[in-house]
Amino acid sequence: MSDQQTNLLTRQQIAARAAQDMEDGWLVNLGIGMPTMIPAFIPAERDVMFHSENGLIGMGPPPAAGDEDQDLISAGKELVTMVPGGAYVHHTDSFAVARGGRLDCAVLGAFQVAANGDLCNWRLPNQTSGSVGGAMDIAAGSKRVFAMMTHTARDGAAKIVTERTYPLTAGGVVTRIFTDMAVISVTGDGLVLDEVAPGLTADEVQAVTDAPLIMDSVGTIAIAA
Amino acid sequence: MSDQQTNLLTRQQIAARAAQDMEDGWLVNLGIGMPTMIPAFIPAERDVMFHSENGLIGMGPPPAAGDEDQDLISAGKELVTMVPGGAYVHHTDSFAVARGGRLDCAVLGAFQVAANGDLCNWRLPNQTSGSVGGAMDIAAGSKRVFAMMTHTARDGAAKIVTERTYPLTAGGVVTRIFTDMAVISVTGDGLVLDEVAPGLTADEVQAVTDAPLIMDSVGTIAIAA
Amino acid sequence: MKNKKAETLEDAVSRIPNGATLLVGGFGQPGVPEVLIDGVCDLQRRGLTIVTNNAGTGHSGIARLIEEGCVGKLICSFPWAKESFVFKELHDAGRIELEIVPQGTLAERMRTAGAGLGGFLTPTGVGTDLAEGKETMNVDGKDYVLEKPLAGDFALIKAYRADPRGNLVYRKTARNFNPIMAMAAAHTIVEVEEDVAIDDLDPEVIVTPGVFVDTYYVTGWYEIGKERNAS
Amino acid sequence: MKNKKAETLEDAVSRIPNGATLLVGGFGQPGVPEVLIDGVCDLQRRGLTIVTNNAGTGHSGIARLIEEGCVGKLICSFPWAKESFVFKELHDAGRIELEIVPQGTLAERMRTAGAGLGGFLTPTGVGTDLAEGKETMNVDGKDYVLEKPLAGDFALIKAYRADPRGNLVYRKTARNFNPIMAMAAAHTIVEVEEDVAIDDLDPEVIVTPGVFVDTYYVTGWYEIGKERNAS
Numbered sequence: 001m002s003d004q005q006t007n008l009l010t011r012q013q014i015a016a017r018a019a020q021d022m023e024d025g026w027l028v029n030l031g032i033g034m035p036t037m038i039p040a041f042i043p044a045e046r047d048v049m050f051h052s053e054n055g056l057i058g059m060g061p062p063p064a065a066g067d068e069d070q071d072l073i074s075a076g077k078e079l080v081t082m083v084p085g086g087a088y089v090h091h092t093d094s095f096a097v098a099r100g101g102r103l104d105c106a107v108l109g110a111f112q113v114a115a116n117g118d119l120c121n122w123r124l125p126n127q128t129s130g131s132v133g134g135a136m137d138i139a140a141g142s143k144r145v146f147a148m149m150t151h152t153a154r155d156g157a158a159k160i161v162t163e164r165t166y167p168l169t170a171g172g173v174v175t176r177i178f179t180d181m182a183v184i185s186v187t188g189d190g191l192v193l194d195e196v197a198p199g200l201t202a203d204e205v206q207a208v209t210d211a212p213l214i215m216d217s218v219g220t221i222a223i224a225a
Numbered sequence: 226m227s228d229q230q231t232n233l234l235t236r237q238q239i240a241a242r243a244a245q246d247m248e249d250g251w252l253v254n255l256g257i258g259m260p261t262m263i264p265a266f267i268p269a270e271r272d273v274m275f276h277s278e279n280g281l282i283g284m285g286p287p288p289a290a291g292d293e294d295q296d297l298i299s300a301g302k303e304l305v306t307m308v309p310g311g312a313y314v315h316h317t318d319s320f321a322v323a324r325g326g327r328l329d330c331a332v333l334g335a336f337q338v339a340a341n342g343d344l345c346n347w348r349l350p351n352q353t354s355g356s357v358g359g360a361m362d363i364a365a366g367s368k369r370v371f372a373m374m375t376h377t378a379r380d381g382a383a384k385i386v387t388e389r390t391y392p393l394t395a396g397g398v399v400t401r402i403f404t405d406m407a408v409i410s411v412t413g414d415g416l417v418l419d420e421v422a423p424g425l426t427a428d429e430v431q432a433v434t435d436a437p438l439i440m441d442s443v444g445t446i447a448i449a450a
Numbered sequence: 451m452k453n454k455k456a457e458t459l460e461d462a463v464s465r466i467p468n469g470a471t472l473l474v475g476g477f478g479q480p481g482v483p484e485v486l487i488d489g490v491c492d493l494q495r496r497g498l499t500i501v502t503n504n505a506g507t508g509h510s511g512i513a514r515l516i517e518e519g520c521v522g523k524l525i526c527s528f529p530w531a532k533e534s535f536v537f538k539e540l541h542d543a544g545r546i547e548l549e550i551v552p553q554g555t556l557a558e559r560m561r562t563a564g565a566g567l568g569g570f571l572t573p574t575g576v577g578t579d580l581a582e583g584k585e586t587m588n589v590d591g592k593d594y595v596l597e598k599p600l601a602g603d604f605a606l607i608k609a610y611r612a613d614p615r616g617n618l619v620y621r622k623t624a625r626n627f628n629p630i631m632a633m634a635a636a637h638t639i640v641e642v643e644e645d646v647a648i649d650d651l652d653p654e655v656i657v658t659p660g661v662f663v664d665t666y667y668v669t670g671w672y673e674i675g676k677e678r679n680a681s
Numbered sequence: 682m683k684n685k686k687a688e689t690l691e692d693a694v695s696r697i698p699n700g701a702t703l704l705v706g707g708f709g710q711p712g713v714p715e716v717l718i719d720g721v722c723d724l725q726r727r728g729l730t731i732v733t734n735n736a737g738t739g740h741s742g743i744a745r746l747i748e749e750g751c752v753g754k755l756i757c758s759f760p761w762a763k764e765s766f767v768f769k770e771l772h773d774a775g776r777i778e779l780e781i782v783p784q785g786t787l788a789e790r791m792r793t794a795g796a797g798l799g800g801f802l803t804p805t806g807v808g809t810d811l812a813e814g815k816e817t818m819n820v821d822g823k824d825y826v827l828e829k830p831l832a833g834d835f836a837l838i839k840a841y842r843a844d845p846r847g848n849l850v851y852r853k854t855a856r857n858f859n860p861i862m863a864m865a866a867a868h869t870i871v872e873v874e875e876d877v878a879i880d881d882l883d884p885e886v887i888v889t890p891g892v893f894v895d896t897y898y899v900t901g902w903y904e905i906g907k908e909r910n911a912s
Contacts, residue, residue, distance in 0.1 A: 277623075278553065278554070279477040279478070279480075279623050279626050280477075280623050280625050280626050281623055294622060295479065295480065295673065295674070296480045296481075296621045296622040296623060296624040297480075297622045297623055298477075298478050298479075298480055298623050300477075302478040302479075307622070313620075313622055313623065313625055314625070315557075315625050315626065315627070315628070315629045315630055315657070316477070316553075316554075316557040316626050316627045316630055317557045317558060317560075317561045317630050319557075320553070320554030320557055320558065323554060324554055324572070324573065324574065348579070354529065354530065354548065354550060355530065355550070356527070356528040356529055356530040356531065356550075357527055357528070357550055357551075357552050357553070357580065358527050358528045358552075358553050359527070359552065359553035359554055360552075361552040361554075361555075361574045361575050361578065361580065362552050362553060362554030362555065362572075362574045363554075365572075365573040365574045365575075365576070366554075366573065366574075392578065392579050393577050393578045393579075394578065395574075395576075395578075396576065396577045
């Protein structure tokens with residue numbers, strides 16, 4: 001058995017892998033945290049636009065020093081830029097984009113993902129309240145929802161589960177899961193283990209995954225040198 | 226008994242009387258036909274803005290010869306202008322203004338008005354269909370609805386009735402009625418005859434009005450020389 | 451970047467199949483995509499459902515589409531204008547179905563579809579013929595009609611300018627239903643007077659973001675109802 | 682023409698009574714009407730309901746209003762940010778009520794109020810804690826939550842420029858909730874960086890028509906969170 005600890009992907013590596021799935025012509029919404037690292041890994045020739053629910057269609061990278069504009073931020077409240085051909089909209093129009101099926105993909109962090117695609121990412125079960133933000137709207141409305149997270153919780157508990165035990169964000173919406181151990185697709189037949197991190201075996205991934213994984217054809221996550 | 230025919234107000238005179246009720250600071254929507262004659266009778270020092278449901282806030286008078294713009298029309302499809310400080314909006318925002326209570330007044334033509342303020346102006350009872358346009362939305366949403374019409378139908382039938390017999394446009398919305406014979410207010414106590422045309426008596430107006438009129442204090446419509 | 455510019459009128463509209471629901475912009479003449487409509491006429495499709503405010507003028511545009519037998523159903527607010535005699539003739543002959551929708555409700559139903567919502571409660575039409583068969587609900591003591599979303603397979607709209615992303619701006623009252631229809635259709639096809647370079651439209655003033663636009667076709671300026679040069 | 686320009690901050694906000702519901706614009710720092718909020722703080726009202734996306738930052742703005750005991754209830758989407766420690770402290774002490782609303786639903790509920798509608802059906806929140814106690818309806822095989830309008834007695838918003846009619850334009854992501862809140866309140870009070878003459882705003886690019894604006898107050902440019910000059 002390999003040493004899992006050393007074979008876990010870094011946050012950058014998870015972002016780089018998720019970036020491979022961002023297709024030419026897509027409009028994508030990125031949740032706060034790890035998903036915001038994705039754009040840096042998308043090749044310049046691939047045309048992917050980013051939507052930020054606070055009213056930005058065509059969000060660009062952080063500004064160069066001296067170009068900061070305090071009125072131009074992302075939903076994660078970081079200073080950003082606008083790409084050529086972008087547009088500003090108000091909040092209601094921005095969520096019309098999100099809920100109306102115009103997002104090709106949303107990449108969101110998650111506490112728990114169930115085998116049926118249930119997404120739980122807004123409130124921990126031991127908390128009486130949470131900060132929902134735009135997560136429920138975006139998760140309910142996107143054509144695809146990618147969950148991006150560590151494979152297990154800090155205490156080692158499985159986050160990919162047969163049935164969710166955490167408060168629901170949106171039911172049956174997750175289409176693919178990117179973790180520090182694997183890439184998993186949510187299908188009508190169940191969870192399909194598509195790829196594992198270099199140095200890990202499919203069985204090692206299954207061992208820390210509560211839901212059963214279909215392992216008919218498991219590849220290895222390609223990592224740039 | 227006076228000769229009613231000669232004492233009826235002209236269309237211009239009805240418009241001039243209705244114009245007296247347009248208050249400073251109001252935003253007003255004008256239905257097609259007679260109501261569109263009102264703006265010409267509003268004194269220049271009185272600030273009344275006009276809303277046209279096809280996306281104009283701040284509709285101005287017809288253009289001077291040579292200034293016509295085919296892309297600038299009223300809901301009645303006449304060429305118009307835009308006043309300084311006006312704004313263009315799309316159809317949904319325009320009807321948000323109308324339904325959302327931002328119109329201080331709508332002045333609409335009517336086939337029939339009932340004592341409770343029911344407005345009937347979109348379809349005749351012998352027709353299977355009608356052209357509703359924006360009438361139902363505007364009538365339902367305006368703070369006040371003024372009905373502007375001939376007092377009786379061409380065949381002499383009363384148009385101001387105890388209970389409507391025509392298809393409803395909006396229930397209980399009319400607040401005042403301007404006709405070629407009278408000005409009548411719709412109140413919780415019933416219809417109040419406020420003013421009659423010069424040369425007419427209150428009884429003459431009641432005689433061609435199906436609904437009972439309260440005649441406690443009846444004035445005469447002031448007509449400019 | 452995906453090329454959204456159609457080089458020919460046929461390229462712009464040819465994907466429209468028989469039986470499609472088309473949202474067609476315009477109020478009066480301003481904002482009517484007359485060139486695109488002619489393109490659809492040339493396809494000679496059958497059984498189209500047309501959603502638009504009016505029922506056509508004279509023998510051109512929507513009236514031509516109706517006259518040539520392409521339209522099975524019309525959803526509009528103002529069908530019985532004098533100039534819509536072609537529609538009246540076919541409707542009287544039982545050859546075209548009609549659904550009348552109050553104008554604000556028509557706009558709002560399309561927006562509802564575009565915003566991914568399942569319906570809305572409106573005071574418009576309460577107690578009228580046009581609310582028959584629809585659910586009525588009372589909220590805080592006031593009655594409302596429950597109205598459903600109205601989506602299009604295609605929107606045919608007209609704008610003033612487009613950039614390569616498909617961002618759009620409009621002219622005056624030619625804006626009308628066009629931005630709403632762009633949101634409400636699976637595929638939005640735009641005719642524009644002119645196209646401009648990326649970044650030539652200020653992102654603060656864009657009315658329709660390009661995300662709602664699939665294809666645009668440049669027509670140049672023309673006057674509706676007049677003979678056009680080859681476009 | 683009605684004069685909508687307030688010459689002093691007190692004139693702009695003094696009509697706000699105890700117990701009023703205030704819609705307060707902004708997302709993060711952009712678009713937060715910090716000057717107006719300070720003006721409301723100075724009034725020392727009690728029992729206000731505040732509708733806004735966040736729960737305040739540090740000790741200024743909304744956080745100051747909360748800290749000074751003016752707020753009885755907060756309706757927002759994102760209450761538990763680290764920088765909202767003042768809100769957390771008062772909430773833990775049971776001194777402020779909280780209603781969490783998904784961000785898109787929050788915006789849409791205000792638009793619904795502004796558009797004179799009685800509610801809408803949204804897929805957002807179906808099956809979640811936040812749909813508890815709300816009616817669920819199935820339309821064409823899909824479940825939706827019925828959400829009600831959310832109106833304000835006052836909106837406090839921030840814009841970039843105003844003309845004497847109260848027409849507004851915004852800057853970049855400082856637009857956010859502001860135009861929606863302007864529609865949804867009985868009285869809308871705006872702080873603007875600068876005012877311009879009538880006709881200086883192109884009617885094609887106005888985001889909030891003046892019909893939605895009652896009062897504006899000119900603050901000049903300032904950086905939120907920094908010491909301001911007397912405004």
